[in-house]
Amino acid sequence: MEKYIIMGGNPLSGSVRISGAKNAVLPILAASLLSSGVCVIKDVPRLRDVHVMKEVLEFLGCTVEWSGSTMKIDASKVNSIEISDFLMRKMRASNLVMGPLLTKFRSAKLSFPGGCAIGSRPMDLHLKGLSAMGAIIEEKFGFIEAIAKDGYLKGAEICLDFPSVGATENIMMAATLARGETIISNAAKEPEIVDLQRFLNNMGAQISGAGTDIITIKGVDELSATEHTVIPDRIEAGTLMVAASITKSNIKIENVQAKHMEAVISKLREIGIKITEEESGLRVIGMEDLKAVDIKTMPYPGFPTDMQPQMMALLSIAKGTSIISENIFENRFKHVDELRRMGADIKVEGRVAIIKGKEKNGLSGTFVNASDLRAGAALVIAGLAAEDATIIDSIHHIDRGYENFEQKLRGLGAKIIRVAETQRGLEK
Numbered sequence: 001m002e003k004y005i006i007m008g009g010n011p012l013s014g015s016v017r018i019s020g021a022k023n024a025v026l027p028i029l030a031a032s033l034l035s036s037g038v039c040v041i042k043d044v045p046r047l048r049d050v051h052v053m054k055e056v057l058e059f060l061g062c063t064v065e066w067s068g069s070t071m072k073i074d075a076s077k078v079n080s081i082e083i084s085d086f087l088m089r090k091m092r093a094s095n096l097v098m099g100p101l102l103t104k105f106r107s108a109k110l111s112f113p114g115g116c117a118i119g120s121r122p123m124d125l126h127l128k129g130l131s132a133m134g135a136i137i138e139e140k141f142g143f144i145e146a147i148a149k150d151g152y153l154k155g156a157e158i159c160l161d162f163p164s165v166g167a168t169e170n171i172m173m174a175a176t177l178a179r180g181e182t183i184i185s186n187a188a189k190e191p192e193i194v195d196l197q198r199f200l201n202n203m204g205a206q207i208s209g210a211g212t213d214i215i216t217i218k219g220v221d222e223l224s225a226t227e228h229t230v231i232p233d234r235i236e237a238g239t240l241m242v243a244a245s246i247t248k249s250n251i252k253i254e255n256v257q258a259k260h261m262e263a264v265i266s267k268l269r270e271i272g273i274k275i276t277e278e279e280s281g282l283r284v285i286g287m288e289d290l291k292a293v294d295i296k297t298m299p300y301p302g303f304p305t306d307m308q309p310q311m312m313a314l315l316s317i318a319k320g321t322s323i324i325s326e327n328i329f330e331n332r333f334k335h336v337d338e339l340r341r342m343g344a345d346i347k348v349e350g351r352v353a354i355i356k357g358k359e360k361n362g363l364s365g366t367f368v369n370a371s372d373l374r375a376g377a378a379l380v381i382a383g384l385a386a387e388d389a390t391i392i393d394s395i396h397h398i399d400r401g402y403e404n405f406e407q408k409l410r411g412l413g414a415k416i417i418r419v420a421e422t423q424r425g426l427e428k
């Protein structure tokens with residue numbers, strides 16, 4: 001397995017360009033199944049999760065060409081409606097093809113998504129929505145099979161018990177080719193859902209309301225191919241902003257939409273970080289004194305759960321006691337033990353973490369393990385500030401969601417290398 005070796009203590013400088021958003025591109029690629037022509041998607045990040053979605057589309061019979069950051073998907077020869085256990089286990093977001101397959105090909109069959117390092121992550125809200133639209137759903141032999149009862153889906157009024165991102169996207173995609181109007185209330189409001197609406201409407205769908213908690217979809221007969229540029233990844237941008245903050249650096253983040261990042265920007269400012277908008281991006285200036293803050297993760301526009309581990313790394317060297325409440329996933333504190341190994345003083349009680357900041361030389365390098373994507377990012381951030389070398393194992397999790405992570409950090413002046421099991425480390 002590959003590892004990162006990081007020599008901490010180097011300030012960062014310069015500028016970095018943010019890639020297209022993982023969580024926007026995955027549903028958009030799934031939605032390209034709805035078109036009969038060739039969709040062209042630009043600013044597609046080269047991530048492990050995107051490779052898996054490409055494999056899923058190819059498994060279903062699509063032809064996919066990926067050159068540079070442009071992907072072309074031809075879904076005219078789809079010949080399967082079933083996703084294997086092997087692909088579902090590689091990535092939970094493979095479940096996003098359910099809505100498109102069901103509405104276009106009348107049926108879909110997926111292996112049940114397994115447990116996940118950050119919680120159980122069921123699909124009940126997706127399935128409730130699809131059955132309200134006339135799908136008959138059977139769960140047996142480890143598979144979920146959905147069939148459009150009357151040979152088509154019909155519009156329905158669906159109120160989600162929780163504003164689930166994936167359920168909102170799956171239902172939205174299913175409703176595009178359903179007969180009649182679908183109204184999703186208590187919908188998720190994430191920017192990635194607005195991007196999906198933009199993509200689907202350019203294909204000929206009639207959707208309004210994405211970005212609010214009520215989304216209305218008028219079903220149409222068919223959708224055509226389109227071209228689309230994916231929005232920048234707000235979590236990658238936030239992660240690099242925290243990297244600059246913990247190393248007390250001055251960097252510029254390019255290709256970022258500040259309005260997607262209000263919760264993160266305002267928390268960083270509360271901690272004492274200076275953030276200003278410049279013509280083509282955001283300038284982040286880390287400060288010597290960091291203040292403790294309290295954070296509660298919430299659905300958008302609240303503070304994103306996907307930034308919680310990285311912020312915890314930063315708060316572990318802030319002055320005072322911070323409290324983080326994780327309200328989205330029940331088991332998203334796997335990074336705590338690893339941060340503790342690096343010297344952080346963190347206690348967990350249920351869904352709450354109490355972080356007593358260690359101001360000066362608070363973190364020291366050691367061997368740690370990335371248990372999931374954002375936990376891995378948090379360890380990289382801690383490693384950038386730690387004394388001496390940090391060695392992070394299981395970095396394939398980080399490759400799921402950060403394009404050229406170590407190259408981008410090295411471009412900013414960080415000392416980070418990727419090594420295979422047998423390679424020797426980095427010189428001091």
Ligand code: UD1
Pocket residue numbers: 022023024026093119120121122123124125126127162163164165166167188305306328329330
């Ligand atoms: C998406 C993001 C992920 C992010 C998460 C929350 C993608 C590909 N992934 O994941 O990075 O961390 O949003 O912002 O966009 N739930 C149910 N039943 C369901 C669906 C969800 O109980 O049918 C629960 C989940 O267990 C979880 C919460 O709702 O506790 C949020 O999940 P959801 O918003 O669906 O997240 P994902 O779409 O899986």
